[in-house]
Amino acid sequence: MAEIKVKAEVKVYENVREAEVAEANAELAKKKAGWAKEAQVAEVEAAKAVALRDAELQTQVERMNALTRTEKLKAEFLSKASVEYETKVQEANWDLYNKQKAAEAILYQREKEAEAQKAIAEAEFYARQQIADGEFYAKKKEAEGLIALGQAQGAYLRNLLDAVGGNYAAMRDFMMINSGMFQEIAKINAEAVRGLQPKISIWTNGGGEGSNGSSNGAMKEVAGVYKMLPPLFKTVHEQTGMLPPAWMGTLPNSGSNN
Template identity: 45%
Template sequence: MYRVAKANEYLIITGIGIEDVKLAKKAWILPGQRSTTFSIAPVNYSFDVHAMSSEKLPFILPAVFTIGPRDDEANLKIYGKLLSEVAQDSQELHDLLKGVIEGETRVLAAGMTMEQIFQGTKEFKQQVYDKVQTELEHFGLRIYNSNIKQLVDVKGKEYFSFMGQKIQQEVANQAKVDVAEAKLKGDTGAKERAGLTLRNAARVDAETKIFELEQEGLRKQRQAKIEAQTTMYANERQVELAEANAVLATKRAAYAQQTKIAEVEATKTADIREAELTKTLEIRRAEAEMERLRASTLAKAQVDYEITVQQANAKLYEQQKQAEASRYAREAEAEAKLFEQQKEAEGIRAMSEAKADYIGRMLSAFGGNHVALQQFLMLERGTYTELASINATAVKGLQPKISVWSGAHGGGSGSGGQGGLAPEANAIKDIYTLLPPLHATIEEQTGIKMPMNNVYTAVQPRH
């Protein structure tokens, strides 16, 4: 529902969607929310506060307090929470406030004597007001007005009555004393007045004469002072006038100079403006002439541009054709060279394959003995002959040792089926039987030891 509070009221709302409490003058109350209306108008509370002085003398303090909430959001929320527990016009709220006021009053009275309370009633009441106000701030309340009445005795403890009677008696006695003193003063005063009249008359005459003389002297002093001040004032005015004239002359000179400067500036400004306008006019004329020349030249430039573009296109086409012909020639040459290299590679590969096949067959013939194959290839290629020639050249002029030897077993090579071998095998055998003496000779003559033991062993006849 939609609720609206009166001018002196507030709505305090709680429930779903509200973290603590919400204050409003008007609001929609949604499902799951609750609202309470409370008034902020001050309320009068009357109390008879029972207290006791430091001498344990009880008394009653009648008081009327006008109390209401502070009109700001924070204090109104505090006051609204208080009213959620007790009604605004309930006895519970009345007792709560009474308890605060009585408690502060009792604490304050317990630290004072009855005489202090009675003699300083105004100060006591102010202290009560201050203490109560401090405590009420915890509830969001303030005292708008307080009326603390005269202190009242507790029945059977008539302290204030006795104090009143005492004061009344003292006042009556004091009045009697005052009357007697007044009569004494009246009789004595009459006599004193007569004598005083004579003395005062003589004193007044003397004082009058002295006063007249003093007044005359003062008048002359004032007159001299006035004349001196007048002279000083006139001199000061003349000085000020001279200073004003000097300032005026200076300002006139400055104004005249500024006027001349302004006139010169105005003249020069006009000249500058005229020169600027002339310059602008010449620029506009030059721009117009440039546009005319540009328009007349543009057509010729356009024709020349088109001719140049056509010539450039023709030259570019010719260069493209030449580049394509050159590229075709290079490609043909590269293809021919590649074909030649391929054929050379094929020939080398065929030769290598033939050599590899030859070496493989020979290695198979020597039973896989690489050293024997190596020695055979050296014999086949004349390596030993070259070594012998080199050795002969090296020992020329020396007396070398000469070894004479013939075929294997001292008899040269045979041509029959010696040892049951085929003729081709016997021929190879004869060659290898010559190798040991040859290597021995090389080692003896040059100091070079040839690795022929394995070869020799390989060609020994098998039994």
């Protein structure tokens, strides 16, 4: 009995142990399955993570490539735009330079023309000033000459008036005779009455008479002048109505000396 009991207890113990082993194996299998599942999940997650990371990296690579291409295109366009800008700036600067030079040339030409006109104006002004100075000098000298002539004539008239004893009428008649005024009046009247058959007096100074010597020649000349005066005064009186001064005598009553 004891042996059976021992065997039974041993069997129970073995069963318990087998159950425990089976339970342990099941638990182990369960854990292995969980671990396998976790491992697979981890592998899948790792693969997905790798793929996601790869996609992210690819996206970043593509983005970087796009940025690189964009920057390259920008650089190309910018370089082209810069070249065009520099070209246009150079062309604009060249046009501006040409316009400035043309404006400077026009300004220089106008300055030279203005200087030439100024020089011409100054020369004309100088010439006019010289002419005016010459005219002023000539008029000044003419005025000085007139003053000197007036002073000389005044001195002459004073001396002449003193010579005739202060007789103004005698001085006037002398000056009229001396200046040939009576002869000029007779000439003018003769021209005026030409063709009207005026009365004309003709006289001589006795030129047909012979000379008695050199001592009598001068007296005959003086006598001839005095013989000439009465018919001259008569002719002037007949032509103009003017009478000779009383101190020179009176007119003959009739006739003329031939």
